[in-house]
Amino acid sequence: MIKALLMLASFGCTLLIAPAPPVASLCDKGEKVIFSCTIKQPAKIVSLCASADFAKDRGYLQYRFGLPRNVELEFPRTRENTQAAFKYSHYFRAQFDQTEISFTSVDHQYAIFDDYSGEQKPASHDQGIRITAPDGKETTLSCRGRAQADYGNLGDVFGDGMQ
Numbered sequence: 709m710i711k712a713l714l715m716l717a718s719f720g721c722t723l724l725i726a727p728a729p730p731v732a733s734l735c736d737k738g739e740k741v742i743f744s745c746t747i748k749q750p751a752k753i754v755s756l757c758a759s760a761d762f763a764k765d766r767g768y769l770q771y772r773f774g775l776p777r778n779v780e781l782e783f784p785r786t787r788e789n790t791q792a793a794f795k796y797s798h799y800f801r802a803q804f805d806q807t808e809i810s811f812t813s814v815d816h817q818y819a820i821f822d823d824y825s826g827e828q829k830p831a832s833h834d835q836g837i838r839i840t841a842p843d844g845k846e847t848t849l850s851c852r853g854r855a856q857a858d859y860g861n862l863g864d865v866f867g868d869g870m871q
Contacts (some may be wrong), residue, residue, distance in 0.1 A: 734755035740758045743809070745854075745856065753775060763861070769865075770790060773837075798863065803827045807823075817839070819837065822834075
């Protein structure tokens with residue numbers, strides 16, 4: 709009985725100090741997660757995945773939307789010359805940081821965004837995807853919690869993209 713209680717107590721302590729689970733992603737093992745989050749409504753996952761060798765002249769970048777084992781949208785469909793399919797912009801100054809990765813698919817414009825403003829109190833950090841229909845109607849799907857994001861070499865691949 710004492711042994712069982714000690715084992716249960718040590719298991720409980722392990723749960724308390726265990727790291728937070730990683731953000732859900734639709735990226736495959738071996739791919740780099742550029743951006744991934746679970747959106748608020750509907751509870752789906754938005755992921756931007758890159759091959760491990762992603763660079764200006766090799767590898768691929770691919771957007772995925774849906775759930776594990778049920779990806780509803782994958783752009784582009786092929787993994788060749790994907791660098792030409794995306795646009796990247798990043799603007800940074802003190803207390804302000806905006807990153808956007810965009811593309812067009814079937815007449816809809818998609819823009820993954822990561823916006824931080826410390827100029828207001830409290831500071832705001834908004835992440836998600838904006839989808840603009842051909843008629844101009846815009847839908848914003850915001851992340852539930854903090855997105856996993858690593859924009860690492862996107863400036864090298866696409867240029868600084870500053871606007």
